[in-house]
């Protein structure tokens with residue numbers, strides 16, 4: 001059993017303009033100590049997916065279907081109160097792009113971290129202070145004994161981000177969800193924070209879900225990557241495997257067009273055209289309207305997920321990997337012909 005098991009998650013927003021199918025049948029797992037990256041263009045549904053896990057979807061949005069199991073426990077059955085008391089900031093911490101959304105400007109950094117510690121662990125207030133200093137030290141705040149008594153605005157942007165990470169760690173979470181935590185920071189500060197995520201994972205063995213536009217970031221902090229497109233998870237694989245052997249035409253175009261690790265998916269505009277609306281997405285495979293390899297059957301039904309590659313760790317939702325579907329050979333990725341889709345033994349697993 002994985003620590004986190006998300007199965008066929010659907011989260012919709014019921015708006016005046018129609019039903020936004022922001023997340024529509026997404027499945028993924030995160031093992032203990034593992035770090036999963038979720039990548040995809042703006043509007044793919046990355047934030048909605050991770051907020052759904054935390055029970056943070058608000059009106060007019062709702063998780064309408066699917067299962068989210070954390071350590072075997074079904075989170076979609078829990079009330080808001082149970083989620084707040086037993087899951088959020090306790091078993092699971094979330095880190096956002098904007099540190100000041102997590103830090104309260106009128107309290108010292110230390111008092112905020114101490115409060116989380118006292119609430120979520122059995123440490124006394126005195127022990128909490130010692131622990132808070134330790135945490136600030138762990139996240140790379142210099143002179144933590146002094147800086148613990150400063151207010152958030154006395155910290156630089158990068159330091160605020162570090163303080164927020166310390167706060168996320170304060171409750172000894174088993175899973176940290178980070179939603180583009182470094183996007184607002186400049187590149188050198190960003191690099192420091194990424195190193196910090198690596199250190200934290202090693203020291204605390206926390207599992208992580210890391211949302212980003214940036215494939216370079218994924219390479220640095222993630223063991224596995226899930227690629228999202230218009231509310232669907234189209235491919236999921238260990239980072240190296242995905243990078244060497246991308247199977248989904250969308251992933252292939254993303255990787256083909258990566259010029260430098262510093263460029264984000266939005267900057268490189270890999271495919272051309274824009275993602276269709278999540279209110280009336282294309283039938284069948286949602287990527288087919290921009291897909292260079294699309295054929296007739298792609299419009300008929302949502303493609304199932306196929307196991308590809310050596311072990312069970314590489315999954316792709318694309319009919320190219322269904323050996324029972326007949327089609328014209330796609331003229332895609334000549335270099336990848338060592339594993340001909342038709343012969344790779346893809347079997348539908350659902």
Ligand SMILES: Nc1ncnc2c1ncn2[C@@H]1O[C@H](COP(=O)(O)OP(=O)(O)OP(=O)(O)O)[C@@H](O)[C@H]1O
Nearest residue numbers: 013015020022041042043044045046047048049278
């Ligand atoms: N409160 C809301 N009301 C209506 N639609 C929403 C709401 N929040 C998100 N959506 C829609 O859900 C879809 C997915 O949005 P989401 O924020 O998850 O994308 P994302 O992949 O995180 O993009 P980005 O990289 O820009 O953060 C989009 O079509 C978005 O417009």
Ligand code: NI
Nearest residue numbers: 046047048179
């Ligand atoms: Ni987002």
